[in-house]
Amino acid sequence: MIKENKMDGDQSIPADFSSLKTGSGDLLIYNARILSFQDGFDNNAYDTLAISGNRIKAIGRFGDLQSLIQPGTQVINALGKTLMPGLNDSHIHIWKVGNLKTYMLDVRGAQSLDHLLQMLADYALQYPEAAWITARGFNEAAWKNGQIPTKTDLDKVIKDRPVYVIRTCAHIAVCNSKALKLCNITANTPVPDGGVIYQGDDGKPNGIFSETALGLITKNIPPYTKTELKTMVLAAREELYKYGVTSATDPAVDPLLLDTYYEMHRENRLGFRLNAIPIILPDGGDQPYPIPDYYTSDEFNVNTVKFFSDGGLSGKTAALKRPYKNSAEQGVLRLNKDQYITLASQASAKGLSIATHAIGDAAIQFVIDSYKELKKLFPDIKNRIEHLGLPETKHLEAMHKYEIATSMQSIFISELGKNFIKYLDEDYLNRCYPVKSVIDNNILMALSSDAPVVKNLNPFKGVQAAVTRTDDEGSIIAAHEAITVAEALKAYTYNAALISKTEQTGSLAAGKFADFIVLDGDPLKISHEQLNTIKVKQTFVNGQSVYSA
The missing domain is CATH 3.20.20.140 (Metal-dependent hydrolases)
Incomplete structure (x- = not known):
């Protein structure tokens, strides 16, 4: 392990990632536990990654790569943290993930039908200007009654505006009576090939659609x-x-x-x-x-x-x-x-x-x-x-x-x-x-x-x-x-x-893009029960830090 090194006169090697400066230039990270996941790569062999611009310049041991340090090179001590390729x-x-953070109600946390309906009602009050109320994520299999909601359920909380709620799988959705009316969906509506329009005991659409039939509703929602x-x-x-x-x-x-x-x-x-x-x-x-x-x-x-x-x-x-x-x-x-x-x-x-x-x-x-x-x-x-x-x-x-x-x-x-x-x-x-x-x-x-x-x-x-x-x-x-x-x-x-x-x-090797992450633990060494607790400390794209915890 390197405790201190001098370059450019009295400038010391930075201690860790906290001193990393963003911008172009060369970067050398040492004292890291490097996982490459490239065929034939020895995961225990190297501790240093050298980056020039947006590419990996070299990967190896610090003693072998120390000569790459030039005036202006940022040198970072990883303090033994695990470094591996960026995940893919x-x-x-992608846009749907972002949609649930911006314009669509996320109901993946709904614990019951009543909980779902309350979430919809609250959302409708919060956004009175919304022409359509759209939501996504319910999973009726996790509810006590295990029943998919129908138009009758949605009508209990929202009647004045069309409602469209997508199941977690995105292959099934339910809408209220207002949406059925706006989309001209009746018992006589032809069912698209590869789709299903579900019916109630009265022989009329009950508001549930699956597969290609979803398009009968979605084509009427403003894009x-x-x-x-x-x-x-x-x-x-x-x-x-x-x-x-x-x-x-x-x-x-x-x-x-x-x-x-x-x-x-x-x-x-x-x-x-x-x-x-x-x-x-x-x-x-x-x-x-x-x-x-x-x-x-x-x-x-x-x-x-x-x-x-x-x-x-x-x-x-x-x-x-x-x-x-x-x-x-x-x-x-x-x-x-x-x-x-x-x-x-x-x-x-x-x-x-x-x-x-x-x-x-x-x-x-x-x-x-x-x-x-x-x-x-x-x-x-x-x-x-x-x-x-x-x-x-x-x-x-x-x-x-x-x-x-x-x-x-x-x-x-x-x-x-x-x-x-x-x-x-x-x-x-x-x-x-x-x-x-x-x-x-x-x-x-x-x-x-x-x-x-x-x-x-x-x-x-x-x-x-x-x-x-x-x-x-x-x-x-x-x-x-x-x-x-x-x-x-x-x-x-x-x-x-x-x-x-x-x-x-996808791997860390000379000539590849410098997309990599720094972790707070080694996934190959911790227990399987702790894998989901691993945290990303730093994310790099093209050799630039884009996220820091």
Whole structure:
């Protein structure tokens, strides 16, 4: 350990990160516990990181790199803290995370139907100017009666304005009678393919919609402006910094949001590395969106497009081969295969990869069969499956053979485990989000949050869930699918960079971008039960400190 060193005459080496000055220039951090997560990298070998501009110049031992210290170089003593690559959330709805911090009511804390209704009533009083009351996040499976609210429930607290409340999964929503009237929804309204309009005992819509039918309501809600979207993105960015996330993928970007991201990129306002995955088929719409052009840069990328093949497990809309437990429901398969192959081929012809949401085994089978056809037409394009909730062994074997990657969410085990236990039979539950089997089949797998589907987007909570397989109620789900801490961290860094096609991030090595974080503990050394308590002390993007605790 270096106690003191002199340079530039009497200038001493700063003691720690508290003396760090922002701005351009060279930086050398020593006395650190460095975790790189690059293949072949010895995690115990090096203690010093040298940065020049926005790139890593060298990594090694202080004695070997001390010669890099020049006049003007900032030298920081890490005091033994752990330093690792910036985390990469490969599937997070960035603007929606920010929306719940700005323009939409967050009801993820609703403990009961009455609690939800009270939150809506209070919000309506607080914002009398709001033309629509929109909210997101309820999970009826955590309530005593376990019943999804209907229009009748919402009408009890708000009648004068339309109300639209999205379930935590975002595949189901409920609206009040005023919204139904404004949207001209009646018993005679045609149901879009891949969607459901639920009915009450009277044969009329009861206010609950799922999958593509959500578009019947959302197309009537005034869209956000670009200025509002930018506010949401910046609000989400501060949350990402707090949790050490320096790269992220927004996996459901419509044309307005895509234009907004491009504007922020040109204005140099993003402040983190962003992959945008545009959606091609809007909910409830007859016409697909235009297929975007391939775009790549150091900060912003558009290299993949998105489709939805089914819904979610927590709301019983993921497409299964057999019914959910104690139910006749098997979920919803949303895609028409001919249209899917046609649009995916058009995107592939532009060099774009395909990402398809597929959770249930029926949906996964559908997507893999489609990807096999695409592989014949475009052998060099590598596609991905989002979520991969209930794959069969044959699915994993096919994914390896056809080079299909996946972005999964172990954190679902934590927050939505109670739903899975309630809705899935023993066989399904034993292979729910099987991250170990995915790794064992040599499939490129990244971990992510899918926030705001979950409230806690902390990657270390996701790591903990992948390692312990324990939900927030203490129940263990498919313990044999647990992976190591190192494997989980690699899935949030190195693997996430590979699946996002941003190989200049994800590990600490000479020449790569200087995106890294400083932690208050070593995730490889503390107990699994403490993983979610790790705090990010400092977040760096392009060699610049963007967050300090």
